Amino acid sequence: xxxxxxxxxxxxxxxxxxxxxxxxxxxxxxxxxxxxxxxxxxxxxxxxxxxxxxxxxxxxxxxxxxxxxxxxxxxxxxxxxxxxxxxxxxxxxxxxxxxxxxxxxxxxxxxxxxxxxxxxxxxxxxxxxxxxxxxxxxxxxxxxxxxxxxxxxxxxxxxxxxxxxxxxxxxxxxxxxxxxxxxxxxxxxxxxxxxxxxxxxxxxxxxxxxxxxxxxxxxxxxxxxxxxxxxxxxxxxxxxxxxxxxxxxxxxxxxxxxxxxxxxxxxxxxxxxxxxxxxxxxxxxxxxxxxxxxxxxxxxxxxxxxxxxxxxxxxxxxxxxxxxxxxxxxxxxxxxxxxxxxxxxxxxxxxxxxxxxxxxxxxxxx
Ligand code: AOF
Ligand code: ZN
Numbered sequence: 001x002x003x004x005x006x007x008x009x010x011x012x013x014x015x016x017x018x019x020x021x022x023x024x025x026x027x028x029x030x031x032x033x034x035x036x037x038x039x040x041x042x043x044x045x046x047x048x049x050x051x052x053x054x055x056x057x058x059x060x061x062x063x064x065x066x067x068x069x070x071x072x073x074x075x076x077x078x079x080x081x082x083x084x085x086x087x088x089x090x091x092x093x094x095x096x097x098x099x100x101x102x103x104x105x106x107x108x109x110x111x112x113x114x115x116x117x118x119x120x121x122x123x124x125x126x127x128x129x130x131x132x133x134x135x136x137x138x139x140x141x142x143x144x145x146x147x148x149x150x151x152x153x154x155x156x157x158x159x160x161x162x163x164x165x166x167x168x169x170x171x172x173x174x175x176x177x178x179x180x181x182x183x184x185x186x187x188x189x190x191x192x193x194x195x196x197x198x199x200x201x202x203x204x205x206x207x208x209x210x211x212x213x214x215x216x217x218x219x220x221x222x223x224x225x226x227x228x229x230x231x232x233x234x235x236x237x238x239x240x241x242x243x244x245x246x247x248x249x250x251x252x253x254x255x256x257x258x259x260x261x262x263x264x265x266x267x268x269x270x271x272x273x274x275x276x277x278x279x280x281x282x283x284x285x286x287x288x289x290x291x292x293x294x295x296x297x298x299x300x301x302x303x304x305x306x307x308x309x310x311x312x313x314x315x316x317x318x319x320x321x322x323x324x325x326x327x328x329x330x331x332x333x334x335x336x337x338x339x340x341x342x343x344x345x346x347x348x349x350x351x352x353x354x355x356x357x358x359x360x361x362x363x364x365x366x
Contacts, residue, residue, distance in 0.1 A: 005035075006072070006100055006126075006129055007129065007130065009033045009035055009040070009070075009072040009100075010033075010072045010074070010100060010102055010129050010130050011130065012031070012033055012043070012072075013031035013032055013033045013043075013054075013072045013073065013074045013102075014031060014074050014102065014130060014133055014134060014137065015031070016031035016043065016044075016045040016054075017029040017030050017031035017045060017046075017054070017074045017137055018137060019045070020045050020046065020047055021137070021188075021189045022188040022189035022190070022215075022216055023047060023048055023216060024046060024047070024048060024049055025048070025049040025191060025288070025290065026049065026141070026144055026145075026191075026288050026290035027046065027048075027049040027141065028046070028075055028105075028138045028141040029045075029046065029074075029137060029138060029141075030045065030046040030053065030054040030055075030073065030074050030075045031043075031044070031045050031046075031054055031073075031074045032044045032045075032054035032055045032057070032058040032071060032072065032073045032074070033058065033071070033072045034058045034059065034061075034062050034066055034069050034070070034071050034072075034096070035069060035070045035071075035072070036062075036065065036066065036068060036069035036070070041061070041062040041065055041066065041069065042057075042058035042059055042060070042061035042062035042063075042066065043057075043058055043061065044056065044057025044058030044059075044060070044061065045057065049083070050083050050084075051084075052084060053077075053078065053084055053087050054073065054074070054075075054087075055071065055073060055077055055087040055090060055091060056084070056087065056090060058071070059071075059090060059091070059094050062094070064094075066094040066095060066096050067094070067095035067096075067097075068095065068096075068097045069094075069095075069096050069097060069098075070096070070097065070098040070099070070100065071091060071096050071098070071099045071100070072100045072129075073087075073099060073100070073101050073102070074101075074102045074103070074134050074137070075101070075102065075103060075105050075134065075138065076101050076103070076104045076105040076110060076112070076114040076115055076127070077091055077099065077101070077105075077114040077115075077118070078105060078107070078109075078110050078114055079109075079110050079113040079114040079116070079117050080107075080109040080110060080113075082109070086114075086117075087114070088113075088114045088117040088118055089117070091118060091123070092117070092118065092121045092123065096123060097123065097124065098123065098124040098125075098126075099118055099123055099124070099125045099126075100125075100126050100129055101115065101125065101126065101127045101128075101129070102127075102128070102129055102130050102131055102133070102134035103127070103128070103131045103134040103135050103138075104127060106142050106145055106146055107145045108145075115127060139151060139311070139312070140190075140290055140291040141290065143290075143311060144285065144290035144291070147285070148282075148285045148286070149281045149282060149285040150191070150192065150281060150284055150285050150289050150290055150291055150292045151290065151291045151292070151311045151312070152194075152281070152291075152292045152294050152304065152309055152310050152311050152312075153186065153190060153291070153292070153293050153294065153310075153311065153312045153313075153314060154294045154296075154301055154304065154305065154310045154312070154313045154314065155183060155186060155293055155294065155295055155314045155315075155316075156295075156301065156314075156315050156316070156331040157174045157175035157179060157180075157183070157315075157316040157317075157318065158174060158315065158316070158317060158318070158330070158331045159174060159317070159318060159320040159321055159322050160317055160318070160319060160320065160321050161321050161322065161323065162330045162331055162332075163322050163323075163324065163328045163329065163330055163331075164297070164298065164329050164330060164331055165328060165329045166322045166324055166328055167322075167323075167324030167325070167327035167328040169202065169329075171203075174316075174318050174320065175316045175318050175357050176318065176354065176355050176356060176357045178354040178355050178357065179316045179318075179354050179355075179357045179359065181211065181212075182316075182354065182359065183316075184209050184210050184211045184215060185211065185215075186293055186314065187207075187208070187209040187215070187217070187218055187293055188209045188211065188215035188216050188218075189291075189293075190218050190291045190292055190293040191218055191219060191289045191290055191291050191292070192218050192219045192220075192221045192244075192284065192289045192291065192292040192293070193207045193218040193219070193220055193221065193292070193293045193295060194221040194222075194223065194292050194293070194294050194295070194296065194300075195207065195220075195221075195222060195223070195294075195295050195296050195297070195300070196222070196223050196224075196296050196297050196299060196300040197222055197223065197224035197225075197228050197229050198297055198299075199295075199296065199297050200222055200229060200230070200233050200235060201228065201229075201230065201233075204233050204234050205234065205235075206234045206235070206238055206240060207220045207235060207241070207295070208238075208240050208241060217240055217241035218241065218293060219241060219242045219243070219244060219289060220235045220241055220242070220243040220244065221243075221244045221245075221246060221284065221289075221292065222235065222243065222244070222245045222246065223246050223275050223277075223280065223296075223300055224245050224246065224247050224275075225247060225248055225251075225272065225273060225274045225275050226247070226251065226252070226273075227245065227247050227251045227252055227255035227256060227259065227266075229245055229259065229264075231258060231259070231262055235264075236259070236262050236263075236264055237262070239263075242265065243263075243264045243265070244264070244265040244266075244267055244284070244287075245259055245264055245265070245266050245267070246267050246268075246269050246275055246280045246283070246284075247266060247267070247268060247269070247275060248268055248269065248270050248271060248272035248273065248274070248275055248276070249268045249270065249271045249272060250271060250272035250273065251266075251268065251272075267280070267283050267284075267287075269282075269283050277303055277304060277307055277309060278307060278309065281309055294310065297329060297333075298329050298330050298331060298332055298333030299333045299334075301331060301332050301333070302332045302333045302334030303334060305332060305334065305344060305364065306334050308364070308366065310364055311363065311364075312361060312362070312363055313346055313361060313362055313363075313364060314359065314360075314361040315331065315359065315360045315361065316354075316357055316358070316359050317357060317358045317359075317360065318356070318357050319356050319357075344364050344365070345364070345365045346360075346361075346362030346363060346364060346365070347362055347363050347364075347365050348362050348363050349361070349362040350362065
């Protein structure tokens with residue numbers, strides 16, 4: 001089997017994994033293709049946490065005929081008993097001769113042992129084919145499994161002068177329909193969506209996923225130090241997704257009781273007066289929320305960025321200029337740096353043109 005065929009099958013496995021983004025919870029997205037005598041005999045994708053891993057689906061499809069085959073897997077096969085039994089053992093039991101892996105599984109319960117198990121049984125294993133694509137695909141899983149903290153994507157749509165509203169507070173609409181569709185895809189791909197309570201008070205958003213195809217609604221997370229969240233707001237009343245309010249231990253018990261009675265979860269992060277965002281991320285991670293789309297106003301965005309809690313920045317720009325100075329809110333509102341050399345810089349920049357909008361994304365340098 002030559003290099004070209006290896007890439008051909010691995011990219012199919014990656015394509016399948018890519019399509020499952022957003023539906024595996026804290027689990028990775030994984031694809032697997034089993035090839036024998038020049039033909040595919042099984043394909044599989046991990047679709048939901050608690051259900052079969054990619055290799056299991058692919059080998060089930062191969063129906064006992066995988067002896068001597070090559071398996072292409074986008075993530076190192078697992079070696080542990082999780083909710084499901086180890087995939088490495090299944091590959092061994094089926095008599096697979098060669099396993100091509102795109103990237104290692106950083107899960108401390110696996111971390112090389114999956115590959116080791118296969119090699120010990122004389123299976124030929126190659127690791128690293130299309131690795132960078134595979135790592136990027138599972139950036140949320142990798143952050144969460146290593147830190148137990150959610151991967152945070154900060155999304156903002158602004159004018160060319162960085163404003164998210166005019167000086168009167170008007171903000172509908174800044175970006176075009178194409179950009180807004182991409183935002184809803186991002187919502188589908190994150191377990192949680194986070195805003196500050198001021199955004200809820202100002203806009204009463206539903207924070208759900210609205211696409212032309214069915215999508216998953218993220219858990220709504222509202223940062224609300226003094227429990228000002230109105231009981232009649234959509235996130236409290238519409239029942240379309242769970243809502244979690246993050247507040248402080250100093251929050252008013254009566255307000256808290258009212259929110260709990262309305263079916264909202266209330267989490268305390270820090271003893272006040274403001275929510276401790278670091279503690280909030282730890283608490284949300286503890287609730288198995290592994291990824292968060294931050295659609296905050298400038299203050300929450302600025303604070304999260306300054307604290308180093310943002311893992312990816314996705315900025316949509318519309319060809320508009322509205323001015324307004326400090327009266328017009330911007331994407332990032334924080335005290336700021338003195339010198340240009342201290343600016344937060346983005347690495348791995350990607351630029352996408354969406355009609356008359358531009359989307360710029362990257363990873364804040366640490
Ligand atoms: C694989 N193939 O398709 C996936 C893997 O709780 P479980 O049983 O679902 O195990 C989850 C862990 O297994 C997850 O943290 C990651 O290390 C690995 N996921 N491994 O061989 C797959 N989804
Ligand atoms: Zn597995």
